[in-house]
Amino acid sequence: xxxxxxxxxxxxxxxxxxxxxxxxxxxxxxxxxxxxxxxxxxxxxxxxxxxxxxxxxxxxxxxxxxxxxxxxxxxxxxxxxxxxxxxxxxxxxxxxxxxxxxxxxxxxxxxxxxxxxxxxxxxxxxxxxxxxxxxxxxxxxxxxxxxxxxxxxxxxxxxxxxxxxxxxxxxxxxxxxxxxxxxxxxxxxxxxxxxxxxxxxxxxxxxxxxxxxxxxxxxxxxx
Amino acid sequence: xxxxxxxxxxxxxxxxxxxxxxxxxxxxxxxxxxxxxxxxxxxxxxxxxxxxxxxxxxxxxxxxxxxxxxxxxxxxxxxxxxxxxxxxxxxxxxxxxxxxxxxxxxxxxxxxxxxxxxxxxxxxxxxxxxxxxxxxxxxxxxxxxxxxxxxxxxxxxxxxxxxxxxxxxxxxxxxxxxxxxxxxxxxxxxxxxxxxxxxxxxxxxxxxxxxxxxxxxxxxxxx
DNA sequence: TAGATTGTTAATCGATTAACAATC
DNA sequence: TAGATTGTTAATCGATTAACAATC
Numbered sequence: 103x104x105x106x107x108x109x110x111x112x113x114x115x116x117x118x119x120x121x122x123x124x125x126x127x128x129x130x131x132x133x134x135x136x137x138x139x140x141x142x143x144x145x146x147x148x149x150x151x152x153x154x155x156x157x158x159x160x161x162x163x164x165x166x167x168x169x170x171x172x173x174x175x176x177x178x179x180x181x182x183x184x185x186x187x188x189x190x191x192x193x194x195x196x197x198x199x200x201x202x203x204x205x206x207x208x209x210x211x212x213x214x215x216x217x218x219x220x221x222x223x224x225x226x227x228x229x230x231x232x233x234x235x236x237x238x239x240x241x242x243x244x245x246x247x248x249x250x251x252x253x254x255x256x257x258x259x260x261x262x263x264x265x266x267x268x269x270x271x272x273x274x275x276x277x278x279x280x281x282x283x284x285x286x287x288x289x290x291x292x293x294x295x296x297x298x299x300x301x302x303x304x305x306x307x308x309x310x311x312x313x314x315x316x317x318x319x320x321x322x323x324x325x
Numbered sequence: 326x327x328x329x330x331x332x333x334x335x336x337x338x339x340x341x342x343x344x345x346x347x348x349x350x351x352x353x354x355x356x357x358x359x360x361x362x363x364x365x366x367x368x369x370x371x372x373x374x375x376x377x378x379x380x381x382x383x384x385x386x387x388x389x390x391x392x393x394x395x396x397x398x399x400x401x402x403x404x405x406x407x408x409x410x411x412x413x414x415x416x417x418x419x420x421x422x423x424x425x426x427x428x429x430x431x432x433x434x435x436x437x438x439x440x441x442x443x444x445x446x447x448x449x450x451x452x453x454x455x456x457x458x459x460x461x462x463x464x465x466x467x468x469x470x471x472x473x474x475x476x477x478x479x480x481x482x483x484x485x486x487x488x489x490x491x492x493x494x495x496x497x498x499x500x501x502x503x504x505x506x507x508x509x510x511x512x513x514x515x516x517x518x519x520x521x522x523x524x525x526x527x528x529x530x531x532x533x534x535x536x537x538x539x540x541x542x543x544x545x546x547x548x
Numbered sequence: 549t550a551g552a553t554t555g556t557t558a559a560t561c562g563a564t565t566a567a568c569a570a571t572c
Numbered sequence: 573t574a575g576a577t578t579g580t581t582a583a584t585c586g587a588t589t590a591a592c593a594a595t596c
């Protein structure tokens with residue numbers, strides 16, 4: 103139908119399953135680099151990452167072509183490629199709402215910094231917490247009261263909801279008012295959001311449920 | 326090939342994507358029941374759960390047939406069906422290793438109890454924590470030293486690893502020695518396990534990465 | 549009966565895997 | 573060159589969606 107010239111591709115779509123694995127590869131590459139490994143094959147890198155070599159190569163193929171046939175991948179180079187790619191994707195400020203045990207754990211979670219996320223705001227409605235300083239991976243952040251939520255969220259790109267269930271929808275609404283379009287929630291409640299908002303929902307109970315209900319393999323032989 | 330009589334089906338395999346959603350439906354049904362709603366259509370229940378009605382009906386079809394055509398689902402009945410099904414699947418004891426902020430959050434996570442998981446053991450290698458009592462949803466549990474890990478894990482079906490990365494593999498090995506075959510880990514490290522062990526890995530950084538890299542929809546019209 | 553809604557089938561979509569030509 | 577390993581294609585698998593016959 104269309105005789106248009108193909109649009110100047112910014113970056114073609116990378117499957118979300120692939121995006122989820124890229125940070126794993128990067129993490130493994132960091133370890134290899136620290137141990138002085140210069141080159142690695144897709145088979146070895148895949149084994150260290152807990153995936154198959156075919157999957158690893160397919161994943162990398164979505165962002166480019168970085169290996170040498172017959173040789174493998176240069177660890178430093180591939181590390182820098184993934185760092186750049188993930189970095190360009192991210193460099194995002196995060197506001198965490200709800201600073202109980204879970205919020206606290208998230209705020210100090212080293213993986214956030216490793217991947218270029220910065221915890222820019224912490225909000226809690228408990229007056230005993232407001233004003234307290236929390237050490238995040240990238241610096242100290244003080245806990246603020248809910249009346250500053252919108253102001254602070256307006257400076258962030260991602261909102262994390264770590265409140266009790268009952269507060270989740272209301273917090274979500276405020277984050278959206280502040281302009282946030284990407285939300286990660288740990289509340290078991292399902293959030294109602296406009297179409298242009300992306301919600302990622304981690305339900306810890308559901309994770310256990312899946313573990314508990316997966317068919318068990320009865321054979322035990324193998325690596 | 327086989328002329329055998331079909332094997333007495335214990336419970337045919339339910340896709341893991343479906344198992345992940347069943348607890349959501351149950352949660353929504355609990356809310357409906359509390360508000361006195363007697364009957365609900367797949368369309369409404371699906372909307373409340375954040376899925377499509379086709380997906381909801383397909384999901385339910387894997388565990389049976391519980392609605393009335395032209396009418397919908399009886400809220401109490403469907404609630405009890407899902408409770409039973411998930412309950413039979415679960416009723417499992419959990420040991421949590423690593424009782425920092427994250428481990429603490431998990432130990433007191435209400436969703437565990439709601440789904441029939443009981444936190445039976447807490448392990449940490451910090452002497453200042455050992456002996457402390459943590460209130461879980463189902464009772465008080467005291468934090469034990471690592472030398473009791475295997476003994477305690479032997480009484481559990483699921484192990485949760487909430488330790489720093491460096492300890493994760495060693496903890497994992499000990500859980501496996503104790504006989505645990507289902508592991509949920511929050512460490513960013515990839516775990517090496519025998520074939521008969523199921524590992525579920527929650528990488529919070531990766532979750533953010535996916536959120537940050539998903540193509541944004543640029544149109545904003547809609548519900 | 550007429551309208552509504554389920555349960556199920558078949559089509560579609562996306563992700564994984566196997567295999568191999570390209571090439572270092 | 574011969575052996576090794578990538579990047580990519582095509583086949584497979586599993587999950588989602590649309591549509592509708594069954595039936596309340």
